[in-house]
Amino acid sequence: MSLLTVESVSKSFGGLKAVQRVSFALAEGEVLALIGPNGAGKTTLFHIVSGFLRPDEGSVRYAGESLVHLRPHDICQRGMVRTFQVTRPFHRLTVLENVLVGALERVAHRRQAVRIAEEVLALTGLADKAGSMGRSLTLPDRKRLELARALATGPRVLLLDEVMAGLNPTETGRLIDLIRTIHGRGMTILLIEHIMKAVMALAQRILVLNYGELIAQGTPEEIVRNPKVIEAYLGEGYVDTEAGWGPC
Amino acid sequence: MIMRALLAAGVIAMLLALPYWVSSLWQNLLITTFYYAYLAQAWNILGGYAGQLSLGHAAFFSIGAYTSAVLAIHVGISPWLGMFVGAFLAVLLSLGIGYVGFRFGLRGFYFVLLTVASAEICRLIALHLPILGGYTGLFINFSRNPLQFQFQGKIPYYFVSLGFLAMASLVVWLIQRSKLGVYLLAIRDDEDASEALGVNTFRYKMVAYAISAALTAFGGTFYAYYQFYLQPNTVLNLNHSVDIMIRAIVGGTGTILGPILGSFLLELLGEFSRSFFAGGVAGLNVVTYGTLLIVVVLFLPRGVYPAIVALARRVTGKQA
Numbered sequence: 001m002s003l004l005t006v007e008s009v010s011k012s013f014g015g016l017k018a019v020q021r022v023s024f025a026l027a028e029g030e031v032l033a034l035i036g037p038n039g040a041g042k043t044t045l046f047h048i049v050s051g052f053l054r055p056d057e058g059s060v061r062y063a064g065e066s067l068v069h070l071r072p073h074d075i076c077q078r079g080m081v082r083t084f085q086v087t088r089p090f091h092r093l094t095v096l097e098n099v100l101v102g103a104l105e106r107v108a109h110r111r112q113a114v115r116i117a118e119e120v121l122a123l124t125g126l127a128d129k130a131g132s133m134g135r136s137l138t139l140p141d142r143k144r145l146e147l148a149r150a151l152a153t154g155p156r157v158l159l160l161d162e163v164m165a166g167l168n169p170t171e172t173g174r175l176i177d178l179i180r181t182i183h184g185r186g187m188t189i190l191l192i193e194h195i196m197k198a199v200m201a202l203a204q205r206i207l208v209l210n211y212g213e214l215i216a217q218g219t220p221e222e223i224v225r226n227p228k229v230i231e232a233y234l235g236e237g238y239v240d241t242e243a244g245w246g247p248c
Numbered sequence: 249m250i251m252r253a254l255l256a257a258g259v260i261a262m263l264l265a266l267p268y269w270v271s272s273l274w275q276n277l278l279i280t281t282f283y284y285a286y287l288a289q290a291w292n293i294l295g296g297y298a299g300q301l302s303l304g305h306a307a308f309f310s311i312g313a314y315t316s317a318v319l320a321i322h323v324g325i326s327p328w329l330g331m332f333v334g335a336f337l338a339v340l341l342s343l344g345i346g347y348v349g350f351r352f353g354l355r356g357f358y359f360v361l362l363t364v365a366s367a368e369i370c371r372l373i374a375l376h377l378p379i380l381g382g383y384t385g386l387f388i389n390f391s392r393n394p395l396q397f398q399f400q401g402k403i404p405y406y407f408v409s410l411g412f413l414a415m416a417s418l419v420v421w422l423i424q425r426s427k428l429g430v431y432l433l434a435i436r437d438d439e440d441a442s443e444a445l446g447v448n449t450f451r452y453k454m455v456a457y458a459i460s461a462a463l464t465a466f467g468g469t470f471y472a473y474y475q476f477y478l479q480p481n482t483v484l485n486l487n488h489s490v491d492i493m494i495r496a497i498v499g500g501t502g503t504i505l506g507p508i509l510g511s512f513l514l515e516l517l518g519e520f521s522r523s524f525f526a527g528g529v530a531g532l533n534v535v536t537y538g539t540l541l542i543v544v545v546l547f548l549p550r551g552v553y554p555a556i557v558a559l560a561r562r563v564t565g566k567q568a
Binding site (some may be wrong): 050052071072073076077081082083084088089090091092093097098100101102104105110113134149150152153 | 425426427430431433434436437438440441442443444445446447448449450502
């Protein structure tokens, strides 16, 4: 059964058609990746799904309810939470407090929220940074903090906007393992990602956007053999690399 | 822990004994300090914690001052009750301004301008309403009746202003410990990220604004019954809003002790430059005051109190 259904969504900024008649469904327990060149409309689509932008046309439904007129915090409280591509830690709060912001709305008492925050910090490997200020974190830790804060809200669906960007291969590998663990606990995940290694390792299904339109969708195997996708995004020779899914 | 309790007891004992030791001049200085610290503390809830800069708090202040005065003069209601009516009206205005500002996403400069404009509108209304005394201002007859918020001598005012400050600081302390406190600081740092994490940023900004406005209005009542005279170009002046804000900024926004420390520093600084340059070139004291203010803001951009805390941490850190 699909948890999130996007139907024929369009959004323009002036003359620029950022997203055009995009439809897709996200099933419960699925990991779906959204890929495409820069400017393809991936983040715009994320903004629409998470309530930061209203679509000009089309519908977004989550668990049977329309999200189009809800504000981001309403959507988060219903169980769908996003992270930001450019990390946005609360600079003057500690790491624990950063995560607490996500946890406080779920529980009645601060003590319970602190317990949730500590669990999430342990899961995301930030436990020893709990007392550091948000601004003092390194990029990999900031990415983890984005994830930790989102997890603290107790979501059913995670929307991850390029959580791997800017990480080195070791850090990417660790984050892939972490996301797998989270998925293993029953989380439904929609991710935007440029790092194909991560997409291939995580996604069960892939959507490809180009110039605001959905040009392909399918399993990772289907996508890397799709000529339209190779032309628009992956580049010639992508499938020919030794590892099978190497960069172009 | 024991050290802390002793220190607190010492400070309280000193504050209770202080007005009996010092001259009337110093009593007045302390009352003004507490009173501005109180207003800065109220401003701090919205400007410091929630990070929404208001340059129009004179509006709430004046609503509190005029409402309690007019109710006492024309209806015979004691200012002790009238101040709650004033606070209620101030909350209504803050919710109106907040709705316009926050619902339509005014941030930064635009929100500041909205608050300035709202205070200006209040000033023009006060200048043209006969019941508020118009340009001549509103005089309050002195009756020496504590039930009418009127006291003989400075010492009662000292304790009332100290009580006000303690109350506002308690409110801020409670906010800081609560969910609201964490949310306000998160909103100050990144509103969109807070919203994405399920925080109803609109609602919490409105709550912060309302609490801040209500407390500021109480301060207006205190002012009215300390000065016994209200004039729109004084109480509703932009400078007055700046006076409130600057104390919190110099001391350190988003902290409990910041506004209190800022008020002490600026009051002493103002008094010092006034007496030091007395009889000399006119206005030189203001220039000195301004220059020192620039120095503080330039070198301690987060405020004096956070700088002291950072320094203390470095010193104790080295010892450990």
